Amino acid sequence: MTEIINITKSAEEYLSNLLKDKNEENLSVRIFISDPGTPKAETCLAYCKPDEAEPDDVIIELDLMNVNVEKRSIPFLVDARLTLTMIHLEDN
Numbered sequence: 001m002t003e004i005i006n007i008t009k010s011a012e013e014y015l016s017n018l019l020k021d022k023n024e025e026n027l028s029v030r031i032f033i034s035d036p037g038t039p040k041a042e043t044c045l046a047y048c049k050p051d052e053a054e055p056d057d058v059i060i061e062l063d064l065m066n067v068n069v070e071k072r073s074i075p076f077l078v079d080a081r082l083t084l085t086m087i088h089l090e091d092n
Contacts, residue, residue, distance in 0.1 A: 003078070003079060004058065004060065004069055004074055004077055004078060004080075005031065005060070005067075005069065005077050005079075005080045005081070006079075006080070006081045007060070007062065007067065007081075008081070008083045010083070011083055012062050012063070012064050012065065013064065015029055015065060016064035016065045019047070019065055022047065024049065026049070026050045027047055027048070027049060028047075028048045028053075028065060028066040028067060028068055029045055029046065029047060029048055029065070029067050029068070030045070030046050030047075030048035030052070030053065030057070030067070030068040030069070030070065031043070031044070031045050031067060031068070031069050031070070031073070031077065032044050032046075032069070032070035032072075032073045033070070033072075033073040033076045033077065036072065036073055036075075036076050037076070041076070043077075043080075048068050053068045054068075054070065054071070056071040057069060057070060057071060058071060058074065
């Protein structure tokens, strides 16, 4: 089976902490493509309350959180990878 999207553990932990900081019950993230298949296409990641999810969203259940993926965006996300890279900037 083709993987829709790979979310690294560090990205999952970071996003999970953001969700906890919002202090809202059953909050998840939603991944979708705005204007898919056009030159204006953008990959979007947003907070998602239960009433904001679409009925045909695909739910990815991770250890720390759930991710809603918009069904119509899946062909554009296949084999995508969500990675978090932390960069420490020092004050000069």
